[in-house]
Amino acid sequence: MAYTLTMPEVGETVTEGTIEKWLKQPGDKIEKYEPIVEINTDKVNVELPSPVSGTVKEHLVKEGDTVLIGAALATIDEVAGEKPADIAPPKPTEASAALAPAPAPPKETISATTKTAGNGRDDGANRATPRVRKLASELGVDLALVTGTGPRGRIVEEDVRAFAESGSKTGAATAVAQKPAATPHPPAKAGADEEAVALTPIRKTIARRMTESAAVPVAWLVIECDVTGLVALRSARKAAFEERHGIGLTYLPFAAHAVSQALLDHPYLNATWAEDKIILKKRVNLSIAVATERGLMVPVIHDADRLSVTGLALAMTELGERTRDNKLKIEDVEGGTFTLDNTGAFGSILSQPIINTGQSAIITVEAITKRARVVGDNAVGVRSVVNMCLSFDHRVMDGHQAGAFLQDVKRRMEAYGPDSGLD
């Protein structure tokens, strides 16, 4: 049985291509997906894979010929029983067609051109039956992006399956399935006394990750730590530390140390939700939130539990510098298992952090303030106190584990005193 290889569709405006080079001759054996011919279209050389395995029978066109889409190129004596593969290069979707805006001054609103709903409608839900909507939600498909091939643009099951297969896998793998877009309205345009700010890639990434995190059921706990001892410790050691290591000594490495050590005893805080199971991470890789002028970045200190306060201080300074200078490597932003956020730097005394994608909890260190507190049985004194706020994924753990972890962190933060070692 001979299979006829035809010229696939290569691009939305391309109707023909030229045979550049046959990679397989009549009589040659060929495997499914093995390159069989090179076709040139519009200065792009496309290497076409064979849809079937078998033996090449005949070339129907020769090198240098120009052929139309759909034209027969060759016959192949195929191995029986195999289903021919779809070998067409990627087709454009609504989203990609808007990829390159026309040359314009940089302040153009790029946000309006990305992720516009397929077929120019608001969301896909009104084009799909409840059964199709259920399938879409199971496969993590955003109906707003699907082109319907049913009557009057209705989305049928096949559309959803094809869309799910075709590459909804862009983006970092997250344990949480994509939530269908919640916005039924097209994006607003800036009015006369408003200014539109184009989205930088980093802004888009942050927005997408935060939206994903919003799907996680989060609970929040706060604990107050008496860090009078820690304040005294830092005052006493600051100058010598700076002299010896060339960097300043802040409170953050102390918090990082307390948190990293505590995580070793509270594994559910160092875990991730994986739909049908919880994955406990063996390594403590501490993500540190760093504010840069480009936006929030979260580099990672791997194996933070193995570092002393000094080691953490040095690692944080080094990472912070590289983050601000835009010199991070892939390894620097991957593998984080728990996040520490120094919201105190903004003067905040309470904040509700958003859990980092793929993690199960995040903790903040708020501003250290002097307050009047009860000391001893019934005296009042001035103490340095700091709040630490924990947001946690309630699917992974309950208040019990979260609370126990916080107690541990508090104990360590309050244990710092003038005799504590830094190294």
Place this chain on the structure above:
Amino acid sequence: MEAWDLQRELARNRALGEIPDTLLLLEHPPVYTTGRRGAGSNLLMTEGALGAPLIETDRGGDITFHGPGQLIAYPIIDLRAARLSVVSYVRSLEETVMRTVREFGITSHTECGLTGVWTGETDGKGDKIAAIGVRVGKPAGSSGGWVTCHGLALNVDVDLTWFERIVPCGIADRSVTSIAAETGVKPELAGVAGQLASSFGAVFGREMIWPCGPASGTSETTRTSTTC
């Protein structure tokens, strides 16, 4: 040749999902390359008199020159994962170049039917400042991604007399130019590389990460990727 091998290796790794999308930025020693169709009548002197080797490659496009002072960018991207069609990809590459040269005060345009980036605003006029020649395939041979190879060459401060020995890209009635020729300024290649990477990030909607720091010298490949 090393760069060519490196690309194929990376393309295979990309198709297998082992590495993220990557942008290689580099500078070649002098070489003339052609696509599959060979040089033919586009050579204006004998191959021996060219002064640089002539190599047939597996990209699209006709004969062109690569050499010092020219920034070469090879994006190695899985088009299927990026949900880009082949044509959108080429157009996006052109857009990336146009934004890059705009930073140097050069207006440019693209012309239907003539891939590449041309100076000025009018179709049919202007000189070629960047050439584009792309290859797309499934290097892993599996049902995996469609990965790009080759890419673009932007003339920064290249010696334009090299182009006089050929009919560049088979287009006889237009000239070749460079950033230096257009502006009188000779920017450092590393700086232009950084510019191009930024523009690339903006056009393709990616975050660019430099594993080794932006190129501090020539012949250094720098890798950028997406964290999306």
